[in-house]
Amino acid sequence: MTYDVEIKQLPGNEDISLPAKMSELAAGFDLYAAVTEPLVIEPGQRVLVPTGFAMAMPAQLEAQIRPRSGLAYKHGITCLNTPGTIDADYRGEVKVLLINLGQTPFTIERNERIAQMVIQVVPQVRLVTVDELSETVRGAGGFGHTGTK
Ligand SMILES: O=c1ccn([C@H]2C[C@H](O)[C@@H](COP(=O)(O)OP(=O)(O)OP(=O)(O)O)O2)c(=O)[nH]1
Numbered sequence: 001m002t003y004d005v006e007i008k009q010l011p012g013n014e015d016i017s018l019p020a021k022m023s024e025l026a027a028g029f030d031l032y033a034a035v036t037e038p039l040v041i042e043p044g045q046r047v048l049v050p051t052g053f054a055m056a057m058p059a060q061l062e063a064q065i066r067p068r069s070g071l072a073y074k075h076g077i078t079c080l081n082t083p084g085t086i087d088a089d090y091r092g093e094v095k096v097l098l099i100n101l102g103q104t105p106f107t108i109e110r111n112e113r114i115a116q117m118v119i120q121v122v123p124q125v126r127l128v129t130v131d132e133l134s135e136t137v138r139g140a141g142g143f144g145h146t147g148t149k
């Protein structure tokens with residue numbers, strides 16, 4: 001099924017590319033930095049990077065902001081809150097929270113691709129409060145209880 005998702009370029013960002021897929025079957029739309037001037041992220045520093053656009057999705061969708069593996073592998077640049085969550089009712093500018101986990105400063109240029117956005121269907125769920133939960137073999141086991149590591 002194909003969903004229509006509205007995106008709106010925000011004033012002053014006409015030169016910033018809108019989210020775009022880099023290959024025909026790419027899962028994510030790459031997001032571009034709307035920084036006004038080159039932005040240096042020092043090792044260990046986190047920055048909230050504007051993208052220059054806002055969006056409106058049908059109620060059953062969410063958008064996830066994920067790191068780009070190339071930036072992560074080559075420079076240690078990743079999303080701190082990965083995956084970031086864009087709610088269907090959010091109308092503000094989409095922003096990307098980056099952190100530099102590398103050992104050297106990294107400079108983001110205006111209109112550079114900094115992250116990607118994957119849009120997914122969120123099942124409509126109702127939470128039902130109960131006194132007893134159904135039993136399972138796993139029960140309360142977790143956090144590695146099936147192995148030694
Ligand atoms: O990487 C992100 C994460 C969030 N947002 C925007 C869209 C999202 O709908 C809103 C709220 O995000 P979230 O629910 O993760 O943050 P919160 O700390 O719970 O804030 P709020 O109280 O506004 O929900 O912020 C972004 O632009 N980029």
Ligand SMILES: [Mg+2]
Nearest residue numbers: 085086087090
């Ligand atoms: Mg929230």
